[in-house]
Amino acid sequence: MRRPLRRRPTAGGSAAEAANPRARLLALTVALAGCGGPSFDGTIYRGSEVAFRVPPAPASWRPLSVSDAAVAYRDEANGATIALNGRCRNEDDVPLVSLTNHLFLHFTEREVLKQEVVPFDGREAMHTVVSAKLDGVPKVFDVWVLKKNGCVYDMLLIADPARYAAGEPAFTRMVRGFSTLPADDD
Template identity: 35%
Template sequence: MRPSSSPQVLLGVALVSVVATGCSGWVGYGNTYYKRRETSVSHEATYSFGSPGSAWRPLSQKGTQVAWYSEGLDAVIVLDSQCEMHGDSSLEQFTDHLRIDFREWEVLSQERVTLVQRDAVRTVVLASIDGVVKTQMEIYVVKKDGCLFDLEYIAPPRSFESGRGDFAKVVNGFTFPIRGG
């Protein structure tokens, strides 16, 4: 089954990507995303991350930098960076910007944490579009060295808890800046 057959996953991937850059910077689906040097995408960062494990397959979807799909959970993990052109909102406001296409957005928890030696916000939300598709998300938002990052785990509520440990592996391996990037 291809990930694109799931409306939950397509919806999540389409809605959470801030920068439409494609996956070409994720060379060999390794543990590093390399910013592209073309002038049209100069607002990207080079960063690395942990692996969510063998149950997750790389998802090459236009508009994402790094994404994985788990068929068993019907879930995605999406990582994105945007440098210089993101404005100067608070981390909470940047998190709230991710709700733009959702009709319902219920914050279940939100806390300050540390990620890449910076303040970050970790938020868990329950969201839906037109009250139909329910999804649960865990989102980390952090700014460092002029770049804004969002790391997101998106799953149906029924399987949300089952994939959080895999998402934690990705987050725990998140590193920026990368030398030579």
């Protein structure tokens, strides 16, 4: 004589709910979506202090998760990385050149190829292109530094010198499409 199948009780509710892991995953995702923390939808980044908009990255650029950037992309074919970051601190008014130079403290054999102050998002930004070595490896760094409303925004392209020209147009497009947003907008 066969015994009837017994359903196991589940922590999540009915056996039907337990049988549908997608439903449970969806419920968890919806619950966590309300939690605070940085978000990036592909064009708008929102963090606790800063928010900004950028154009979508080209298809060849893949999102990259790094601890010291709000948004980062990697183009393996061209050996290039784009990193965007912002921070707000109640510090003295530090000049753009000092903020820019601070980004290059750990590099050796630095050579400034270009440096200019240009209008940017209703303020002035410093645009600097530097050839330098990082841990002995030659790189080209294309950097934009913007100060706006007590916050500092850094936009960097890090590329192999021989392939810098291939990655630069995508970076320039992203920089030209960059704009700050109020951090507290919903």
